[in-house]
Amino acid sequence: MNARYGMTIDIDRCNGCGACMVACAVENNIPPAHAGANDRKGLTWIRVYKVDNGKEYPERRSAFVPVLCQQCGNETPCAHVCPQQAVDVDPKTGVVGQMPERCLGCRYCMAACPYHARYFNWWDPAWPKGMEKTLNPSVAPRMRGVVEKCNFCHGRWHEARERAAANGLAASEPVDYVPACVEACPAGAIRFGNLNDSTSEVAHKSKEPDSFRLLEKLGTDPKIYYHSKRDWVKTIAEAPRPGAGKENVRG
Amino acid sequence: MTTRRDLFKIAGGAAVGALLTPAPWRMITDGALWSENWPGIPRPARGEIRAKFTNCTLCPAGCAMKARCVGDQPISIAGVAGHPLSHGALCPYGIAGHHLPYHPERLLSGAVEDAAAAIKKGIGEGGRIAVFDTRPGRTASWTYRRAMASLPGGLYLRPEAALNGDAVDLSAARTVLSFGVPLLDGWGTPGNVIQARGNFRLIQVEAIESRTAAMADVWLPTNPGEERAIASLILNGGMDHIARELEDGPVLVLGPEDWPEIVELNRKYGALGRTIVSRRDAPVPDTWKDAAPEMEWADAAEGSIRVLLIDETAPGAYVPWHSIETRLSRDAVVVAFTATRDGYARHAQFALATAVFPEALDDIPAAVDSPAGVFRLSTSMVPSAAWTIDPAMFIAQLAGIDAASALRDRADAICRSARGNVFHYADQKSTPMKAMKADAFWKSLNEGACWIDDLDPKAHAPQLVARAATRASNVSLVETCGAGLVSPLFSKLHEESHVRLARHEIALNPAVGFCDGERVALQTDCGRIAMTVLLDPSIPPGSIQTATGADVLDLCGGATGAKVVRI
Numbered sequence: 001m002n003a004r005y006g007m008t009i010d011i012d013r014c015n016g017c018g019a020c021m022v023a024c025a026v027e028n029n030i031p032p033a034h035a036g037a038n039d040r041k042g043l044t045w046i047r048v049y050k051v052d053n054g055k056e057y058p059e060r061r062s063a064f065v066p067v068l069c070q071q072c073g074n075e076t077p078c079a080h081v082c083p084q085q086a087v088d089v090d091p092k093t094g095v096v097g098q099m100p101e102r103c104l105g106c107r108y109c110m111a112a113c114p115y116h117a118r119y120f121n122w123w124d125p126a127w128p129k130g131m132e133k134t135l136n137p138s139v140a141p142r143m144r145g146v147v148e149k150c151n152f153c154h155g156r157w158h159e160a161r162e163r164a165a166a167n168g169l170a171a172s173e174p175v176d177y178v179p180a181c182v183e184a185c186p187a188g189a190i191r192f193g194n195l196n197d198s199t200s201e202v203a204h205k206s207k208e209p210d211s212f213r214l215l216e217k218l219g220t221d222p223k224i225y226y227h228s229k230r231d232w233v234k235t236i237a238e239a240p241r242p243g244a245g246k247e248n249v250r251g
Numbered sequence: 252m253t254t255r256r257d258l259f260k261i262a263g264g265a266a267v268g269a270l271l272t273p274a275p276w277r278m279i280t281d282g283a284l285w286s287e288n289w290p291g292i293p294r295p296a297r298g299e300i301r302a303k304f305t306n307c308t309l310c311p312a313g314c315a316m317k318a319r320c321v322g323d324q325p326i327s328i329a330g331v332a333g334h335p336l337s338h339g340a341l342c343p344y345g346i347a348g349h350h351l352p353y354h355p356e357r358l359l360s361g362a363v364e365d366a367a368a369a370i371k372k373g374i375g376e377g378g379r380i381a382v383f384d385t386r387p388g389r390t391a392s393w394t395y396r397r398a399m400a401s402l403p404g405g406l407y408l409r410p411e412a413a414l415n416g417d418a419v420d421l422s423a424a425r426t427v428l429s430f431g432v433p434l435l436d437g438w439g440t441p442g443n444v445i446q447a448r449g450n451f452r453l454i455q456v457e458a459i460e461s462r463t464a465a466m467a468d469v470w471l472p473t474n475p476g477e478e479r480a481i482a483s484l485i486l487n488g489g490m491d492h493i494a495r496e497l498e499d500g501p502v503l504v505l506g507p508e509d510w511p512e513i514v515e516l517n518r519k520y521g522a523l524g525r526t527i528v529s530r531r532d533a534p535v536p537d538t539w540k541d542a543a544p545e546m547e548w549a550d551a552a553e554g555s556i557r558v559l560l561i562d563e564t565a566p567g568a569y570v571p572w573h574s575i576e577t578r579l580s581r582d583a584v585v586v587a588f589t590a591t592r593d594g595y596a597r598h599a600q601f602a603l604a605t606a607v608f609p610e611a612l613d614d615i616p617a618a619v620d621s622p623a624g625v626f627r628l629s630t631s632m633v634p635s636a637a638w639t640i641d642p643a644m645f646i647a648q649l650a651g652i653d654a655a656s657a658l659r660d661r662a663d664a665i666c667r668s669a670r671g672n673v674f675h676y677a678d679q680k681s682t683p684m685k686a687m688k689a690d691a692f693w694k695s696l697n698e699g700a701c702w703i704d705d706l707d708p709k710a711h712a713p714q715l716v717a718r719a720a721t722r723a724s725n726v727s728l729v730e731t732c733g734a735g736l737v738s739p740l741f742s743k744l745h746e747e748s749h750v751r752l753a754r755h756e757i758a759l760n761p762a763v764g765f766c767d768g769e770r771v772a773l774q775t776d777c778g779r780i781a782m783t784v785l786l787d788p789s790i791p792p793g794s795i796q797t798a799t800g801a802d803v804l805d806l807c808g809g810a811t812g813a814k815v816v817r818i
Contacts (some may be wrong), residue, residue, distance in 0.1 A: 037742070048748065058791070125291075133353070135296070144291070171470045186443050
């Protein structure tokens, strides 16, 4: 059976430290912000939003919600609209891939993505002098003018497959494959695994009553499951994106 | 009549003319967008992938690290799973720590010879010399103490010690009452705090819903500056619902250590000896025992120091400059050993450039939440830049003592003590110290290992002593993305997402009447700093939240009644 990789994110454990965002940028050769970048033009394959219960101080309560590509499994909106076939869904893993070599930068996919989890590369990727020595050789830096997004650290998947094959194990589903954000989360809030494997932790957590997915009503079958015991936090699942309508709110 | 020759002339002229416009060059660039062989994109170096182990020096926690390297160059850093203290966790600062040698704002030079001459002149004129060490307890700190013992009138100064040098055992706590301490956001060792978090209830008393308050079991919002009054109320039997929570012990009370109420609450609820414990430091060679004693900076006499050497290579507690300045004589020479111009270098006559993580070989003393003494090294993963100096060697040379093998000498002393265990990062196994030889121990330390002392069976319950209390401030300082050197990738956290405050960004409630992005000044009786407003409804009116940084700490440290004014 093919794998169906997914994540569970425990919002009640996330303190918004941003380790996942930094680890993602390190792993995927995402450059530091250009001088003209802001929260709309930035490149953050995983972004932590700060949300609140909408009440005034001192009844106000906040939570942090990491949002990345939701890896839609059904009628994947971005794949449908791409005129260049630069987006595809890998049937072996369920991961929605992005091929920057094919992308012409029309940004239809960004408009189609209901989760605002795609980012346009507005500027030439540039690192401070010498810092290019720290780039990850497993991931090619992307050029200006293309769309980027999370691919569950595809380079890590390839490396894990190679390791598994070298050790004489089945390469189809490497056991030590985890994306960088999962490895980096100091609170252990992000878990990763095969949702089709009923023995996996993510498969168990995804079925718990406190689990929910963002905009589930759209029927896109996202593979990121959020988890919170707080009822008000669960209402973010209905918003177009966490914190929507409050553009000035941090996160 | 147009001839064929004319057509050729027109075509040729058009082609030459087009070369003088940007169009063809632009087409070449845009055409290359479909190819990864575009010269505008740096190509990652390729080579053998291997792992190196080390420890982080970016804060006193000293988390264990596993670096993925291409050849010798680290390209990413992760925690070491199974580590008994850091439990595999790293904060974002550590995750991107390997970028620091390439930071564009790094200090690139320093007048070393001029500084040495000024120091010698100051000493020669009979002035008192002092070293101010922002992270005491390191082997370099012992070198400074030895150096100061050999110089007439030499002083070794340190910031006020957290918990008077004792440690917190979070794993023993069932209830933690915190007065504004960022317990879950940079207070101790991140992995250790998170590991222990499942076992205690956290009550956070704070005006602003900080990250710790947001994650607390109970957040008690207060008016700015009222926290101490609440501590007093709880101490005197008020606030029944909190008092009931505190009946579930063992209890730990954390807060500004200059409040007598914190000391009394810990005493009342039996924290001393249970959740606040005495800790033995890692052994040192016997020949170091005649080193100069540690002295808190506040105990130095006013106007007494002629030459002040400040080592801020290892970030620790920052003492506001106006407090230090009063200890200096009128013609004092101040030399800062630093990698950035942001800290004490702003006030020093000489700023001497030092190595940054992961260039330098250094050790990291035990963190505040480590009940056992530890010894671990941060090894040099990339060569130090040519323009940097080692402050310990500089000061040792000044005093004429030999410190070249100080780390090895201390490792040998620990080995001789035969106490504790050594945890090896590569195979995640522990070896009793008494089963290791000195050479093997030193090799292990350099390859990634941590010595963890046995708990002292004869330890006495610590005696906390309250210091002179300062008044509460209405400024809430949070960890910054801009203090000292942090990876340029931290732009993801402020510029590109606003999940953390950027340097010189100030969060205010929208009701106070400022606009988002407005330029204002944060003003105290110590001065003012220009800031950019970020409106945040979670900040209560009357409170100010801004990111730490040496200049902000100089402005707000000890100051009360901070206000924001339009500029």
